[in-house]
Each structure stands twice: as C-alpha cells, then as structure tokens.
Amino acid sequence: MTRPRSVSARNKLVAAAAEILLHEGVGAITAEQVARRSGVAKTTLYRHFGTTDALVFAVVEANVAAIKPPDTGTLRGDLAEIHRGYLDVAIVQQSRELFVWMVARSIEDPANRELFRRARVQPRGPTVLALQRAIARGEIDPDVDVEMAMHLIQGPLISMRIVDNSEVSERDLDTMLDMTVRALGAGHL
Amino acid sequence: MTRPRSVSARNKLVAAAAEILLHEGVGAITAEQVARRSGVAKTTLYRHFGTTDALVFAVVEANVAAIKPPDTGTLRGDLAEIHRGYLDVAIVQQSRELFVWMVARSIEDPANRELFRRARVQPRGPTVLALQRAIARGEIDPDVDVEMAMHLIQGPLISMRIVDNSEVSERDLDTMLDMTVRALGAGHL
DNA sequence: GTTATTTCGCTACTAACCGTTGCGAAATGA
DNA sequence: TCATTTCGCAACGGTTAGTAGCGAAATAAC
Known part of the structure; x- marks a missing residue:
C-alpha cells in the first residue's frame, strides 16, 4: 500500500x-x-x-437519517408518526423519484440490489420497534409475522404515494391507519 | 386528408x-x-x-387483458384469486421490471403519467367488483373508502413483490389475506 | 384515371452520455 | 529517498434518442 x-x-x-x-x-x-x-x-x-x-x-x-423512533404509547400513534415522517420529507417529489429510481436500478443490476437493501434497513427500524412494543403491550398477537406486518404497514402508503402519486390527506392517513391497525388485530385479544 | x-x-x-x-x-x-x-x-x-x-x-x-373477475362467494376468496392471477403471470421478472419502469417513466414525463393511469384502469376492475359484491353481501362496511381499500389490498403485494423482490409463498398469501380482510372489517358487522 | 398530398423508408446527422485509455504530475507509505 | 499509486486531463469508442432531407410509393379527392 x-x-x-x-x-x-x-x-x-x-x-x-x-x-x-x-x-x-x-x-x-x-x-x-x-x-x-x-x-x-x-x-x-x-x-x-x-x-x-x-x-x-x-x-x-x-442521508438516511435514523428517523427518531416515536413512542406514543399505542401502535396506532406510533405508526401515524412514522407515516407523517415519510410524508413530511421536504423534497417530496425528489424522494418519490429517488425511491422508484432505486427500485428500478436494483432490478437492472444485482450489485445495486444489495445497495438498495442496505439503504432500507435503517428506515425500517422505527416500524419494527413500534411493532415490538405493541407486542410487549399485548396490543397485538405476539406471533405476528413481522415481515408481513411491515408490508401491510408500508404497502398502502407506497401504493398511494409512490405508484399513484396521490396526495395523502390527514383524513386519508386516518382511514389508512384504521384499516392497518385493525389488520394487525389490535384490540382483538 | x-x-x-x-x-x-x-x-x-x-x-x-x-x-x-x-x-x-x-x-x-x-x-x-x-x-x-x-x-x-x-x-x-x-x-x-x-x-x-x-x-x-x-x-x-x-396487452392488459381484462382479467376474468373471480366470484367465489367471499371477499377473501375473490382477493385470493386476484392475487394469484398477478403472481401467476408467466413472465414474472419481466412484469416486475415493466411495472417499475412504468412508474419511473410516469414520474419523469407528464405525458407518460396519463398513459400509465390508463393502463391501470383495467387491472383494477376485478378488485372493485369484488369489493362491491362484498358490500352487497353485507360482508364489509358499505361506506368503505374504495380507493383506500384498493391501496390496502394491492399495497402489501407491491411492497413485497415489487419493492423487496421477495417470493410470495402460498402461506404468505394466506397471512396477507387474513390481515387485509380483517382490515376491511369483514366479519365485524 | 389523374393529381395533389402525405406517408414511407433510407441514410446521415447532431447531441448526449457511459465508461475507458494513456499520459504526466503529484502525493504518500515504506 | 523512492517505488507505487492516485489524481487530473484530454481524447476516444460505443450506444442511444430524436431529427433532417430526399426520392418513391400510396391514396383520397376529383
């Protein structure tokens, strides 16, 4: 050297x-x-x-700042904060474009696939934490498939914001969270 | 002329x-x-x-063939068929690449945005039909936000298959549908 | 059937970009 | 000191998007 x-x-x-x-x-x-x-x-x-x-x-x-994981005391509250965090990104259009760009490039080149995977570890942290606390609280089934729960939580937002390019109003967020939380079985046990 | x-x-x-x-x-x-x-x-x-x-x-x-809308008698059954329809596309890798390509291009150029929107009308049909029948059956809340329900149904699949490039096993599909159907409030009324 | 108009196919062109090569000069670990 | 590697520079080859100009062919209108 x-x-x-x-x-x-x-x-x-x-x-x-x-x-x-x-x-x-x-x-x-x-x-x-x-x-x-x-x-x-x-x-x-x-x-x-x-x-x-x-x-x-x-x-x-x-630049994937470790989003400060919220702790509001309920799963719904935590998820609301996390979603708002994503939506409040100043450069909304840019982040949408960049996200799709990363997915596209990760398909084209295996080398990018790994880079994209790593870029997604950090952002998932807060959601995983929120789920773990919800389990500890007895709010949701302890045997929940965490991976699938991630997709259920993030999927609708991706579909709406990224794919459809729809605005997500505070009311939409409300509806979305109602459904998501119910899906995870909160309040059922 | x-x-x-x-x-x-x-x-x-x-x-x-x-x-x-x-x-x-x-x-x-x-x-x-x-x-x-x-x-x-x-x-x-x-x-x-x-x-x-x-x-x-x-x-x-x-080529957006009008996917034959299933009618199994339950919302869960219909959604299962619809999801299987998407997953069974022969050229899986191709369809993933193409989907992401369309999203990317629709961001880059407003002209493509409209073309993409039109390409998505057909595929949504079966899901909308399934929801309407579920409402008619009294299976879910008649005041459900259909647009949001679409995102809730398709989002998790998009997140898993398109973004993460994960395989979706029959078991995964089961778990996903359990959550989705519960989110829509089926069996609650 | 004639004619005016437009499309078609062809070749060549500009412009942009990716990634590489070859070089002399500068930096730096040993 | 000095061998080795990086750095900056300029030029190059290869690929692609989209355009320009032109003769030939097709066709709607009459």
Missing part, C-alpha cells in the same frame, strides 16, 4: 451528487456533471465508485 | 416491441431495435408514437 484514495475527493463527489440530487433530481446525475461540479476528475469518480449508480446509493446511505 | 398512417406499420411496431419486451425486457427496447425487427423505418416509429416510451405504453395497453 502506497497511497490511499483521497477521502476529500470522495467527499466532494458525494456532496456534489447530493446537491444535484436535491435541486435537479436523480435524472440529472451524470458522471460529467458530478465531476464538473465537484472539481474532481471523472476518472476519479469511476475509480472510487465504479458506476454512477453506486455514487447515488452512497449519497442515499449517507 | 390524403393518405392515412399505415395501420399495418403501427401493428408491426407494436408486435415487434411486444416481442422484445417479452424476451429481453424493457431495457432492450430501443428505437433502432424495434425498427429493425419490425421492418419498419425508425422515422416511421417516431411519426406514429412520438417517443419510444409511448410505444411501450401502447404495447402494455394492448
């Missing part, structure tokens, strides 16, 4: 990519653009990340 | 695109490929469809 990769070059690339992502969307990310705006050579970009896709995933991974 | 657009040329383009879509996936669709395989000039493709995206949506629209 003689000379390590320049950390500063890497940071500049991630920062520039994040900038473009935020202001122009993921469609505007090209190797040349990122290189120009970061002041780092395009060749260096490829040496560090291999592909532009990997760079974008790196930006996402660096 | 002097000479109409050649219907045969259009059909050849759609057929060739469908062929490529089926065997190589949506990523392999390029104007030049479609032109070559259809024997129709690339310029003619653009004259007919404007963009390659519009051609792909035309293929989808031509």
